[in-house]
Amino acid sequence: MKTVIIGSGNVAYHLAKAFTQNNIEVHQIFGRNEIELKKISEEFNIPFSAKKLEDADFYLISVSDSSVEQVSELIKKEDALVAHTSGSLPMEILKGNYRKANFYPLQTFSKTKNLNYSKIPFFIEAENQIDEKSLFELASIISENVETSDYERRKYIHLTAVFACNFVNHLFARAKEISDSQNLDFNYFIPLIDETVEKIHHLEPKSAQTGPAVRGDERVLKLHEDLITDEEHLKIYQLMNESIKKMYQ
Amino acid sequence: MKTVIIGSGNVAYHLAKAFTQNNIEVHQIFGRNEIELKKISEEFNIPFSAKKLEDADFYLISVSDSSVEQVSELIKKEDALVAHTSGSLPMEILKGNYRKANFYPLQTFSKTKNLNYSKIPFFIEAENQIDEKSLFELASIISENVETSDYERRKYIHLTAVFACNFVNHLFARAKEISDSQNLDFNYFIPLIDETVEKIHHLEPKSAQTGPAVRGDERVLKLHEDLITDEEHLKIYQLMNESIKKMYQ
Numbered sequence A, B: 001m002k003t004v005i006i007g008s009g010n011v012a013y014h015l016a017k018a019f020t021q022n023n024i025e026v027h028q029i030f031g032r033n034e035i036e037l038k039k040i041s042e043e044f045n046i047p048f049s050a051k052k053l054e055d056a057d058f059y060l061i062s063v064s065d066s067s068v069e070q071v072s073e074l075i076k077k078e079d080a081l082v083a084h085t086s087g088s089l090p091m092e093i094l095k096g097n098y099r100k101a102n103f104y105p106l107q108t109f110s111k112t113k114n115l116n117y118s119k120i121p122f123f124i125e126a127e128n129q130i131d132e133k134s135l136f137e138l139a140s141i142i143s144e145n146v147e148t149s150d151y152e153r154r155k156y157i158h159l160t161a162v163f164a165c166n167f168v169n170h171l172f173a174r175a176k177e178i179s180d181s182q183n184l185d186f187n188y189f190i191p192l193i194d195e196t197v198e199k200i201h202h203l204e205p206k207s208a209q210t211g212p213a214v215r216g217d218e219r220v221l222k223l224h225e226d227l228i229t230d231e232e233h234l235k236i237y238q239l240m241n242e243s244i245k246k247m248y249q
Helices: A010-021 A034-044 A065-072 A129-142 A151-181 A186-199 A218-227 A231-247 B010-021 B034-044 B065-072 B129-142 B151-181 B186-199 B218-227 B231-247
Strands: A003-006 A028-030 A058-061 A081-084 A099-105 A122-126 A146-148 B003-006 B028-030 B058-061 B081-084 B099-105 B122-126 B146-148
Touching: A003 A010, A010 A034, A010 A099, A028 A034, A058 A065, A065 A081, A065 B218, A081 A129, A099 A129, A099 A151, A122 A129, A122 A151, A129 A146, A151 A186, A151 A231, A151 B151, A151 B186, A151 B218, A151 B231, A186 B151, A186 B186, A218 A231, A218 B065, A218 B151, A231 B151, A231 B231, B003 B010, B010 B034, B010 B099, B028 B034, B058 B065, B065 B081, B081 B129, B099 B129, B099 B151, B122 B129, B122 B151, B129 B146, B151 B186, B151 B231, B218 B231
Parallel strands: A003 A028, A003 A058, A058 A081, A081 A099, A122 A146, B003 B028, B003 B058, B058 B081, B081 B099, B122 B146
Antiparallel strands: A099 A122, B099 B122
16 A cells, blocks of 8 residues: 555654554655654655645544644545544544545653553454454554444543643643652652553552542541642642542542 | 561552562561451561560551551560551651651552552651662662652642653553443553553643644533543543643643
8 A cells, every 4th residue: 555644743653653664655744744744754754745645545633633624625536545643533424436544543652751562452443344454463563452442432431531641741840840840850750650640550440549539548638738839739739639529428 | 777567558469569579578467457468478477466566676557548647556676666658647647756757769550560660759758868879879779769758848749740641651541441331442542541651751742732622622612522421531531621621722
């Protein structure tokens, strides 16, 4: 399949990298941001354009959710397969007379961070079984962990990921604000954070819970509330502790 | 120093194990829960008692915060050093005519989970410099990462740890409720969770943030709110997204 990747953000970058590393040829990388396209083009030796979309058999649209529909209208070739990579959009967002699909990698992507693509779950959906099979095989070159998933299921996968990744990272960012405010080295907390995650490789998260709220230690909860000076920190502190208490009632 | 550990919970268990692994003799493990004491005693070959506290040079009190004061009153020996392991209690909680100290390991402990003790930060405080030095040396046998810390600082270390560990684990538990509700295999999310943490070894958490809230993707936020049926999940979802938006305003 003659393949074009559309987009130059974090996901597009890593898909271009994963394809290249696995000797899957990418015919062109297309998008709006010439500076980012040029960087990806040079790093992975893929031709780029911000003007003319090349003819291809497979277009992989990896742009922000709000741009997927508009970008999909640029593809005029009818004998093509077009997939987007969003966890929270249906295939039908794609507007054109081509075959439609979804190709969703469940991971958090930053350009500056290397990844082991073989462990990333890929979720595949296509309008017909032949395309589903070919996308499944394509993803299986990159990853050991490929599944099919319809939109209903994919939405919940994405929602779960927001709790398990985006919100978790935000807690790290808020924790660092507290430690910075006291000139504590945030590296102190890295072994604790590593172990928090290492634990859930072996234990149910519910069984792994520690801390003052699950112990019902009201003295410590009060002590911490008195220490907190930032309103956002206090809101998070109170809500999370209430939620922990409710889970173990 | 002739050493006695008091307590049979998660922290006491792991301290007994860390001491034993590093050939630091523990003279007795003392506490109320004979069943747990007996298990620790058998696993690490340490005499135990729930009745008679042995004479020692160093008593390490590793019981729940609410019991530290009461337990400290059991120690009648004046020529002894007594430390508790709490991150949120001052040394002065210890009630007796002995030398007082704190010996705080910054980690989340579960009995069923093995740990590499050499990476755990230990924070030490003592009433006098000689005791501080000897506790520092003792902790340094176990860990590469030993610091002194007064109570003021220790309180903030503990508070930061609650955000970075206890609340993070609770998000995993809530995420699993969502994935269970759709019969999704929670193992799908393990590479994502691993990478979320791996990232902050290299990036500031604030720079590593991804997800709909930081992108200002109101469509996805609304979609997710419509998917959520559990009130606790919705409260967390809304508060965390508001907090993310405020951080990047």
